[in-house]
Amino acid sequence: MITQKSVQEILETVKVEDIIQDYVSLKRRGVNMIGLCPFHSEKTPSFTVSPAKNIFKCFGCGQAGDAVKFLMEHEQLTFPEALRHIARKYNIDIEETAPTPEALAQQQVADSLYIVNDYAKKYYEDQLFNTDIGKGVGLSYFKNRGFREATIRKFGLGFAPAKKDALTAKAISEGHKIDTLRDAGLTSKFDQDFFRNRVMFSIHNVSGKVIGFGGRILQKDIKAPKYINTPETEIYNKSKVLYGIYFAKQSIRKEDECILVEGYTDVISLHQAGIENVVASSGTSLTKEQIRLIKRYTPNVKIIYDGDIAGVKAALRGLDLLLEQDLNVKVVTLPEGEDPDSYLQSVGASAFKKYIDEEAKDFILFKTNLLLKEIGNDPVKKTHVIKDIVNSIGLIPDPIKRSIYIKECARLVNVEEQLLVNESNRILAKQVTKQRNEEAKQQGVWKEEGDQLARHLEKPLAKQEKTAKAVGDEFQEKEIVRNLMLFCDQIFDKEENLTVAEYILSSLEDLLAVIDNPLYKTIFSEGIQRLLDHHPITPKYYAQHEDDNIRKMALDFAISPHEYSPNWEKMHDITLTTQPMPEENFTKDTIEKLKRFRLRKIQRMISKVDQKIRSLQEQDMNDPKIIVQIKLKLKLQELHGTLSREVGMLGSTGRF
Structure with missing residues (x-):
């Protein structure tokens, strides 16, 4: 190490x-x-x-x-x-420390599994190319699928003979341990080969190491699963692996798109035809781990389905996770009776690529049109379809993208856009409430603020527009994050030896519950914890952060020119005038941004308390809770007035 x-x-x-x-x-x-x-x-x-x-x-x-x-x-x-x-x-001598016994043991287990899997891959390849049964059954199958020998060798395809312990006996005779073979899922507890009489597909991790296998049986009269996979091991977890990712990752990044298919042979056929940005989920429903793996390389996914509409409908139900992870999803359905491999063989690579480019449909719109075709004029079924569609839209994190989908879907289902907005807001409100309950322990007035903000999303859009200016503080939050990432290790107060990071994070500690943007909240929360743990916070820390979104943001701030827009003060309440750039004036700039941010939060709280008072008065004018809320409002107005004067604003109802 x-x-x-x-x-x-x-x-x-x-x-x-x-x-x-x-x-x-x-x-x-x-x-x-x-x-x-x-x-x-x-x-x-x-x-x-x-x-x-x-x-x-x-x-x-x-x-x-x-x-x-x-x-x-x-x-x-x-x-x-x-x-x-x-x-x-740079000719730097590296110092290394011995790993802990636990880490060493874990690494040794993983290394032994990689070694025995690599041995098995070579064994299956040898059986495929150098035995009569392998050539007659396995190799002929692959060649009938149109796979060239170079492709077969590249993907590590092979053949497992029918003998019950062929691999096990051979591996043990060459020094491999039976326990390791069992741990790798190659040998059963009865010391028999797990894969027998099957063509074999090596499964690689992102770095190209063989971590498991898929085996396909060729005989049709045997009552056995058509495909079986390596059982879960220390190095193979089916839900975290995408078949073909090692061979596809550079092309995915280059094309800025990942093509998702169902089977091993689909991946290999497309790759051989020059369509290399393709992976398969190996027959499982997509998991969050697999989606995150795709997102490392691109936010764009194109899913190719066989021409079976019933199968497509069943598969659509599992795709909401893609939307939740903010991926852009398109769907292609092949002609009836075709799968990617067969259709490619039928029309050729050029026509296939043209087809999937031209026939790709946006997932939400595809789903809407598909479901509408089946309901006819049944109002009950139409209601269920609309709720299903809006539920999918509600998972999309980007509010602009959500708004566009709602507008288009309202047109397709022929209902008022406002109805879809209201339904979407109810879904969002549930998500916000759930997230806040999980992420923050809110106390006192901050808890009330968080709950009221979640309930605010349930209002119709017309009402939201009146208070829209008071709801979204992400511009202010982003500017504070900018100062934190760029100037965190600069001295803020020489006498107190206080850094910018220490000043910002200590100022925000009591405001975490009402930070609008989840990523910014994570950045602030993590920073506070680092200070508590006495770990340094530097620009390099953010530029090398393990979270892709945080690292990208830090790098964007660092390398992008900092330019002021003349509309910022008008639209986002950020005063610019002719003040120096933040890097020349970060102390004053940080103080002002934090005060303005806190001021906006207090103003929002005052508005919420006013709503609470009106609501209580409508129910019972003598409710003692009204007095409590009035006292709270007076206290908040006092704080608001003090801060307003400090930042040059007058009164408690100035522009926000």
């Missing part, structure tokens, strides 16, 4: 331009360097390297990071492998 001292030495020594220039031709442009992005196809350079900040960013595909991140993505290296690569380039 590389010591932290060596890690720091490597990170402090490496120059991002030195590493990237080994792979990309860079030209100087001002203080930065530019070149053609190695992660996607482009004719105009959008790949920017900042030597001063030691980071890179592509403004075309969004790929960004430091030298280590570049090597990990471009060369598909692990973090330690990337560090060793840099150390060799």
